[in-house]
Amino acid sequence: MNFEVWPEAIELGQMFADEGFELALVGGPVRDLLLHRRSHDLDFCSNARPEQFEPILRRFGHDGFWDMGRKFGTLGAMRRRPDGTEVKVEVTTYRSDVYDPDSRKPEVSYGDSLEGDLSRRDFTVNAMALTVPDLEFVDPFGGANDLNKRVLRTPVDPYQSFDDDPLRMMRAVRFVAQLGFSIEPETAEAITRMTDRIEIVSAERVRDELTKLLLSDRPRAGIEALVDSGLADVVLPEIPALRLEIDEHHRHKDVFDHTMIVVDRAVALETGPDGPVPAPDLVLRLAALMHDIGKPKTRRFEPGGKVSFHHHDAVGAKMTRKRLKALRFDHHVVEQVSDLVDLHLRFHGYVDEPWTDAAVRRYVKDAGPLYARLNRLTRADATTQNRRKALMFEHAMDEMEERVAKLKEQEDIDAIRPDLNGDEIMAELGIAPGPLVGKAYRHMLEYRLDNGPVDHDTAVAELHNWYASQAE
Structure with missing residues (x-):
């Protein structure tokens, strides 16, 4: 295959090779290359350990370095091109993420080969790699073919894959929304049978996947996949509950279908970047x-x-x-x-x-x-x-x-504020701070809402009329 690869990826690959280490571009950037999309966030994996490739990344990243993912074997760096474009890279040691049955956080263990690392990724379309600097395309699980078919399938047995990392089930429905793909039947069945496994994943990680789904180009498709899979019964049960039985005379709408239409319409009503509700808007969606x-x-x-x-x-x-x-x-x-x-x-x-x-x-x-x-x-x-x-x-x-x-x-x-503020109210009525001031303020606010702005004398007269009525 012919690839137009980021020059920074080639350069970083050569820097790793000069130190005797392997480096491969993996996951989304490779998928996006095949889809003719461009990204400035590049993910790599390597046989080098973080302490071994940290010096390389620090030399590469003229404009930034971070190590928040060090405990997961990940370090990152950033450099800025002459035109101001930022290129961010993250390198992770070949690894395996496995959940303890009773833990909400994955345990990280290092692997020893590129193919082994790819086998532990979520879906075949994300289990492709491009070695750098020599540009060898590595696709041991048929990801390119699945990409062409627009299908999501796990590289290994789906039950094993989702047992190793239950969050992959949420990623499946998120990719339905982001990429417009369908979930391969055996993979879909595994999700349906394993929905309870998502309960061990932290709420924050589930929230992040849901947010990405909602901010995608096709949120309705992702929500429908979330409900159809049974995952929504666990993470967002209020939505499948909208599938009310329609009465025999069909006198009211199915609330779930109505909600999906409203989601579509709300997305369509978002504005451009300079409008009052720029797309995509998480709150509106x-x-x-x-x-x-x-x-x-x-x-x-x-x-x-x-x-x-x-x-x-x-x-x-x-x-x-x-x-x-x-x-x-x-x-x-x-x-x-x-x-x-x-x-x-x-x-x-x-x-x-x-x-x-x-x-x-x-x-x-x-x-x-x-x-x-x-x-x-x-x-x-x-x-x-x-x-x-x-x-x-x-x-x-x-x-x-x-x-x-x-x-x-x-x-x-x-x-909107009352025409008289709290200090003015106290001065006019000769009263000290207390509940009566708040009551007067609320009255003057209601007066302002009813009548619009009035001049100072009119506002003072209304305040005194109200105060006199309180004594009656």
Whole structure:
């Protein structure tokens, strides 16, 4: 095969060869070469131990060196090209990662051959190598053929592979999303039979795979694979629970199918890099995925065959917060996604009866920095097949956004505050700090929301009128 290989890879390979060591480009970079993609993050493996190749990497990495992965046999370095492009390399000693049945962390043992190292990798499409500097293509498990077929298959028996490293099952569904591949039947069956094994993997590692899946070009395909495999029953059980039985008269939508449509629509509504919701946006995509998880718990069959899901937004927000915390997502992600789930029905009343300016201000204030995401989630959630209803909804949302834009020209509704602050309230009323100040502040905030900005004298008069009413 003909390869156009990174000159840095050739140079590093020669540096290893000069010291008597083997070096091979492995994994994703080799796969991407065959897919005609380019990467600036290069993964290598070698028969040299970290203490042996550390001096080589330090000489190679003019602009950076790191050793956070030393206990796993991995060191990294970075250099910057004249055009400013960064090329990052990581070198790992031939190895085997094996989980103790009762441990959440892999034990690392070193191997002694390139083929042995490749046999321990997750899938054949990642078990190809290119030796450097001589550029020999090494493919002992038919990875190039599987790449051509767009199939994910383990290099060794899948039960052994997933037993050695259960996280590979999560990587399988992630690659479905990232690469658009399918999982080979025997490999898929092994995942289904071994889903409980994922429980020994740390929540952080599962979260990282889920995040990569959601930020891919095809998150829906990955989510569906996660559910079909049974892995979601363990790591994200709220999603397969959305597959509610449809009543015999088909009077309500299947919630899982609806959610998948909302995920697709939310992705399509993300903006360019300079827009309010640049793609890919993890918070919006998580909110689209989780927005209806409260429905199974709140489903009620009403008289006449109707089905209701009262308060599924509030229930779903609590469930979302609990699940994302369990998966160790960052606090700000947990809070933002939970808030979006809680708010995702807020706009619907506008369609039936346009809001007052005060209601529009409250909507913007409650959404806060999530305003742009909330509007996109709301639009994505409007999946009705009734063309007339769909057009009415779009028109109402367009109208509301136009009103917000006009209000923003007149006042700073993104950061609404009362016309009098706490110090001014205490000075006007002659009171000391305490609960009454907070009560007055809240009243003045409500007044501001209802009436928009007013002049100082009007605000003072309203404060005194309110204070007088408290004494009655």
